[in-house]
């Protein structure tokens with residue numbers, strides 16, 4: 059099969075082709091696993107974190123990609139839920155131990171044995187991949203493959219972050235950064251909290267316009283002050299300055315959730331501007347969000363179908379994956395990026 063392999067950690071701006079297209083043997087499903095023919099795989103900022111070593115793959119070479127939509131073409135022993143032909147998605151959670159305290163209390167995202175798709179196991183930048191059937195999700199019929207892929211990470215983790223932010227209808231909500239995840243969260247927030255104004259902070263005018271077109275009540279630059287203080291803010295940027303700026307927009311008792319697996323260090327000195335009295339005092343909180351659970355993914359897919367949320371998508375071929383990653387790094391194109399792998403269109 060054709061697959062894109064990450065073989066070494068590198069800086070993508072110095073080395074704009076970090077993934078190599080190779081012909082390798084297709085994987086075989088083990089007990090409890092299914093083999094998927096991959097149709098599409100969305101591109102996530104976390105792939106940049108893997109390539110550049112902020113979250114280092116536990117195996118190299120590895121096939122990245124954790125927003126996979128494909129069809130079951132072979133089932134291993136003990137497979138009971140899925141059959142050949144079923145369309146399913148694979149998300150960032152590749153597996154968890156299912157028996158530790160975290161797993162048993164609905165927090166499998168915190169499992170010490172958490173394995174991430176495309177980092178700790180081969181992912182979807184390939185023609186085929188294997189996954190345990192209990193970690194694959196039926197895709198609601200409403201969505202095409204391309205529409206469904208970005209929902210599996212950007213959407214699911216956005217949903218988890220929104221829940222962790224403590225949002226309730228009527229509270230004032232803010233979003234810093236407006237890319238693949240941000241635009242899905244805006245649609246979600248508008249549906250779940252119809253009486254909550256949404257404020258978007260983004261450093262580019264095109265993203266601010268995009269936010270307004272999707273229903274943002276106000277959109278300004280990262281360092282602007284919103285017309286009023288906000289109760290819950292979700293940060294989807296890869297850097298630090300927006301975090302510091304967002305805290306100035308937060309109400310007493312408000313919460314800022316950082317939706318990023320890792321932050322880049324390029325502007326880390328911004329943290330020195332943090333002043334306890336103005337940024338944090340009065341019980342302002344900062345909370346991180348780690349990974350996703352299977353429940354997050356399933357619940358979000360159902361919700362997205364009900365609303366419905368159809369992500370804005372830019373398509374690339376498998377061969378164009380490096381280009382897509384560079385464009386993600388340099389923030390050239392709005393919305394979500396998806397690699398089309400199987401030639402059949404859906």
Ligand SMILES: [Zn+2]
Pocket residue numbers: 102103104124150211212
């Ligand atoms: Zn992701």
Ligand SMILES: [Zn+2]
Pocket residue numbers: 154155156157158159160161162166169170171
């Ligand atoms: Zn566990």
